[in-house]
Amino acid sequence: MKNSLYRLIVGFRRFREKYFLQEDADGSIYTRLAASGQTPKTLLIGCSDSRVDPAILTGASPGELFVVRNVANLVPPCETSDIGFHGTSSAIEFAVQNLKVENVIILGHRQCGGIRALMSRERRQNATFVSQWMMIVDEVHHHLHAAHPNADDETLCRLAEMESIQVSLRNLRSFPFVQDAIATRNMNVIGVYFDLEQGQLWHFDDVSNAFVRLPV
Ligand SMILES: [Zn+2]
Known part of the structure; x- marks a missing residue:
């Protein structure tokens, strides 16, 4: 064998x-x-990275988390055209509409390979599935390179990992059924960042509009 x-x-x-x-x-x-049957309370959108397994990270038991994982834990904007295969959007739709989850967590992380590809200055020369997918957060590339022209790559990637969680949170809220679930049944939408170098967890705070380290 x-x-x-x-x-x-x-x-x-x-x-x-x-x-x-x-x-x-x-x-x-x-x-x-x-x-x-399953009655998970939480939809977790995480990265495919092997070091960031949502169930291992949170100690969840079978049946507790409904998980969708993709490159760089991105949520695309709500696109209603007939063209395209909307894997992440369909998982979000099912979790919110059918399972009626109480929480949606977007879990980003340090050392994300998808974000590294996004922030690379040569990215447009080699169009790949990853580079196409990362166009969801294209604005992050432009904004951070313009705002921090002298920053080193690691600093830029860390900032991009956090900023793309914010873009995904905005995209998540662009789905009508997500807006409806927030308005009618108070569904929580949460952005979390796992620093796998330091063993720290950060949370996006809507009030201060910044990531705040969670006490663990
Ligand atoms: Zn990643």
Whole structure:
């Protein structure tokens, strides 16, 4: 057997032990989840980066988080044309409309490869799927290079990682059903930044319009 498959089976055995075989009076966690379906309270939009797994980061159990992960945890603006495959938008729609989540969290992070590609000065010479996708936050590239002409790359990337969370928050609010959920049932829309170098969590504060470090 291939080593990669063997590693998967070993991991799954451990997972099955914990969530299928361990039972209390109501059965196992999955007995309950299979019988009653999922009712997650939170939609989390995170990056595909292997170091930023939302369930590991938050200690969530199966059934707690509805997760969509993409390059650089971006939310596109609400586009209503028939053209295009709107993977992230459809996940947001399902979570807000059908699951009626109470919270939507956009989770950005330090050392984001998508943001590094965005901030690269040579990015337009090689059009790739990533560079196309990162056009969602194109304004961040222009704004930060203009505002901080002498900043080093790491500083620019860190600022861009945070600023693109703000753009995604704005885009999220451009969906009519998100506006409706905020207005009618007080759904929370939250921007969070994980600094994986320092082990810190930051939160975008609407009042001060800035990221504030969370006490952990
Ligand atoms: Zn990333």
